[in-house]
Amino acid sequence: MKHIIILGDGMADWHRDDLGGKTLLQYADVPHMDWLARNGRNGLLKTVPDGFHPGSEVANSSILGYDQHKVYEGRGPLEAASIGVTLEEGDLALRCNLICVEGDILKNHSCGRLETEEGDTLIRYLEKELGNDRIHFYTGVQYRHLLVIKGGDKRIDCTPPHDVPLQTWADKLPKAQCPEAEETARLLGELIRKSQELLPQHPLNRERARKGMDMASSIWPWGGGYRPQMKPLTEIYPQIRRGSVITAVDLIRGIGTYAGLRVIHVLGATGLWDTDYEAKARAAIEALQTDDFVYVHVEASDEAGHDGDRDLKLRTIENLDRRLIAPILEATQTPDFERQFGDRVAVALLPDHPTPVAHRTHTADPIPFAVYAPGIAPDSVETFDEDAAKEGAYGLLEGRQFIDAFMQV
Numbered sequence: 001m002k003h004i005i006i007l008g009d010g011m012a013d014w015h016r017d018d019l020g021g022k023t024l025l026q027y028a029d030v031p032h033m034d035w036l037a038r039n040g041r042n043g044l045l046k047t048v049p050d051g052f053h054p055g056s057e058v059a060n061s062s063i064l065g066y067d068q069h070k071v072y073e074g075r076g077p078l079e080a081a082s083i084g085v086t087l088e089e090g091d092l093a094l095r096c097n098l099i100c101v102e103g104d105i106l107k108n109h110s111c112g113r114l115e116t117e118e119g120d121t122l123i124r125y126l127e128k129e130l131g132n133d134r135i136h137f138y139t140g141v142q143y144r145h146l147l148v149i150k151g152g153d154k155r156i157d158c159t160p161p162h163d164v165p166l167q168t169w170a171d172k173l174p175k176a177q178c179p180e181a182e183e184t185a186r187l188l189g190e191l192i193r194k195s196q197e198l199l200p201q202h203p204l205n206r207e208r209a210r211k212g213m214d215m216a217s218s219i220w221p222w223g224g225g226y227r228p229q230m231k232p233l234t235e236i237y238p239q240i241r242r243g244s245v246i247t248a249v250d251l252i253r254g255i256g257t258y259a260g261l262r263v264i265h266v267l268g269a270t271g272l273w274d275t276d277y278e279a280k281a282r283a284a285i286e287a288l289q290t291d292d293f294v295y296v297h298v299e300a301s302d303e304a305g306h307d308g309d310r311d312l313k314l315r316t317i318e319n320l321d322r323r324l325i326a327p328i329l330e331a332t333q334t335p336d337f338e339r340q341f342g343d344r345v346a347v348a349l350l351p352d353h354p355t356p357v358a359h360r361t362h363t364a365d366p367i368p369f370a371v372y373a374p375g376i377a378p379d380s381v382e383t384f385d386e387d388a389a390k391e392g393a394y395g396l397l398e399g400r401q402f403i404d405a406f407m408q409v
Contacts, residue, residue, distance in 0.1 A: 001373060002345045003239065003406060004284060004294045004328070005063070008320050009056060009249075010302030010355030012367045012386055013313070024357070025368070025385040028314050030321040032329060033370070033384035036349050040372030042381040043394025045402045047352055048364040055160065055362065057223065059352035060297070061255050065400035066230060073225030074154070078254030079146045080227075082263070085138050087227040092152025092184065094224035095251075096137065096145040098122060098216035099161050101196065106169040109161035109306065110143040112214030113272065119143060121204055122216055129198055130191060140250045142271065147191075147221050153181040156188070158222035162306050163361045174221070188221050195219040232260025233293065237407050243293035246283050248275060252297045261295065271299040273316050277323035284324075285331045289341050298324065305355030313357055325349070333374070346373035346409045348402075349384065366396060373409040 013024040047059040057075045076093035100111040120139040127137040138146040155177040176185040196218045205215040245256030246264045248271035268276030287294045304313035332345040350369035368389030379393035
């Protein structure tokens with residue numbers, strides 16, 4: 001049996017009065033998600049262990065079965081793996097957002113959706129002005145970049161910028177957890193303040209301001225850690241001889257790289273609402289022809305949740321259903337696929353965490369999941385949503401229980 005996981009980042013949400021008490025998954029028109037739930041088996045999954053921040057790095061690696069107490073090192077090292085930056089012993093890698101600050105306020109975590117080319121221009125500028133033998137800036141994707149500090153101490157508290165939109169930033173600068181980390185925390189604070197002096201003066205930002213667009217007026221480092229120790233999935237599950245990951249997000253590419261999955265880059269995959277769902281579906285179908293395991297990650301709903309845009313999030317959920325899930329099911333759940341490529345395909349559908357529109361950031365609430373495979377005995381669940389999943393046959397799972405159960409179908 002081949003296996004594909006389809007993950008709609010941040011799809012889960014809270015019940016809303018303006019939707020008649022329904023969640024967005026309940027309100028959306030998602031016939032193919034509901035088909036998977038109705039013909040498969042369902043449950044809830046706790047993707048964020050107690051004591052961990054509900055970040056995508058935690059949730060996605062938990063879904064793949066990794067024990068966060070053993071492998072967690074923050075987002076930075078995952079971003080590094082994704083863009084091909086090799087970390088040496090003692091290298092502290094941090095996710096480095098380009099953000100928009102206006103006065104004392106952190107306006108947004110993404111500076112109005114930079115294009116990658118714009119981000120590259122600004123990161124190269126920062127490397128020239130602030131980089132040295134110890135400090136290096138590396139270009140990632142859009143507003144998501146990388147900062148590496150040789151000999152940095154990871155024992156610092158760094159607030160994720162998407163957790164504090166429209167709040168003051170100065171009281172959220174990195175703080176040391178112990179005396180040994182004071183120097184690293186102070187260095188990060190200095191880099192943030194220096195970036196706020198440099199970035200607004202760059203011609204690219206001046207042009208954005210002239211057009212009424214948000215400037216990338218500050219860096220914001222967070223999610224720091226060292227190189228994680230993750231065993232490849234091919235060494236854990238004999239069913240996986242060859243696997244792949246499809247995503248527009250560096251973080252997920254990094255997880256896939258450490259998990260031993262090949263990274264498939266899809267032209268038109270943006271990580272936003274305008275991502276090319278059909279192209280990602282085609283890439284997944286093609287990958288299943290040669291691979292035993294495919295992890296398809298779609299970021300759009302999460303970004304809409306961070307923006308607090310209810311209608312956009314609804315549209316991203318429905319797009320995922322119609323433009324990605326539907327063609328994957330149509331192509332793989334047929335006798336022709338089995339005859340041509342020698343195996344049937346099991347499908348799992350889930351978000352990684354909720355990103356409620358009303359909250360505009362992640363929560364650690366358990367998320368719904370559905371598992372379908374040809375011949376599976378369905379449970380009584382009829383729709384794919386947060387409430388219906390509570391009645392599913394799997395009940396509430398934690399940690400690697402989900403992928404263990406999925407690999408057994």
